[in-house]
Amino acid sequence: MGPRSEDECGERDERLGWVINAILEASLRLLPRETRRAWKGTVGVDATLVRSFARAERRTESGRGKRGSREVAVHSADPDAAYYVRDPDDRDDVQPTSTRKIAWGREATLVVSAPDDPNDPNFPSLVIGMAPLHKPGHSVGTNGIRALTSVIERGHPAGYLAADRAYSSASVEDFQLPATALGYKPIYDYRSDQLGVKGNFQGFLLIEGAYYCPNIPEALVNATADCRQHKIDEATYRARLEERWNYLARPKASPDAEGHIRVQCPAAGSWPAARCELKPASIRKETAGRIHIMVRSDISSSPPPSCTQQSVTLPPEAGAKYRQELLFGSERWHLMYGAIRSANEGMNGYVKDPAHEALDDAGRRRLFGTAAQSILAALLLMAANVRKIQSFIAISSASSDSPARRPRRRRTPSLGAWRPKAPTISTIGPDPPVVA
Secondary structure (H helix, E strand, C coil): CCCCCHHHHHHHHHHHHHHHHHHHHHCCCCCCCHHHHHCCCCCEEEEEEECCCCCCCCCCCCCCCCHHHHCCCEEECCCCCCEEECCCCCCCCCCCCCCCCEEEEEEEEEEEEECCCCCCCCCCEEEECCCCEEECCCCHHHHHHHHHHHHHHHCCCCEEEEECCHHHHCCCCCCCCHHHHCCEEEECCHHHHHEEEEEEECCCEEEEEEEECCCHHHHHHCCHHHHHCCCCHHHHHHHHHHHHHHHEEEECCCCCCCCEEEECCCCCCCCCCEEEEHHHHHHHHHHHHHHHCCCCCHHHHCCCCCHHHCCCEECCCCCCCCCCCCCCCCHHHHHHHHHHHHHHHHHHCCCCCHHHHCCCHHCCCCCCCCHHHHHHHHHHHHHHHHHHHHHHHHHHHHHHHHCCCCCCCCCCCCCCHHCEEEEEEEECCCCCCCCC
């Protein structure tokens, strides 16, 4: 039998993706129907290590090239796996001098559900989608979209989507644009080199996920960078963010069917949020107490369309790599991003519990090959989902069985406050003697 063609390999890979997600979907059907219907689709996507029950390959030490270009001296029994490398971070209880985490295995890209409102956990954290296992760090955005696509194809809604910096750094064609096209509302964090102005469209400046007036002061542009570099304290940072949002470009309407959206300057429109000389209609009695935008000399001499037009149409690809649904750094952003990322990390630890599924224990998965390992991983994730659903139903039933106690309306104490307490056993003397 000769080698399989690229088309045949692709078809088998698609079938594998369908099978593993069908396994996950079977566990989701254990949730009550009203719970599933109330959920609006808030998810997080992340990749986690799945170790291989095989020794890593060994390459020759000679030569000056990178490790990947060196000749393999000893092949691994599981050559579809690869090295997983991660530097110590705040997830580890280690000293700063500790070595990196290195393992031979694959990564599982998982889509984990999260409550739509972190203050009202109406939905448990479950693995609702995954991509076939793959080499660590390979095609991060593509595998994330593959898992998200399966979730949508199975009829689940699309809501907020949180991802770590590996995904916000992915190619916009591989992750950000497809995720938005699926209907998800992304929430990102940014690396230090992704802060400040990262784009310009018709004069509007793209700053940490949103478009702003081009006359925004430099101190407000660099607020996050200055805070991370400890140039300003947290209170100053919060104050600058509040001031920065006064320069925010406002949507004039919801995005149309093609994803285009019209936005306008904060000083434009019938009810301007700011005053600006380039928008004379904004300077009137009703706007006397609002922020006054100081126009820079270069913009005053040659104003861009954002300052001369009442609105500008943003196409889907404009700033798509960094644009997000919530204002970066806001209280709502911290609440949603933290809750979703906690759901991801919590589920990774939950399914790796050595007392239960032990996904990270390669000795319990002694098979080689991506297909076999993907199916075994899906079965373990399904078992973890079942445990989570059982706990969720038990807690929900217990809370619903307890009758709600009416709050006390009177402010004066009840007569029971003066009821004498019964004596305890220790205060009662010995029994009286029995008289014959």
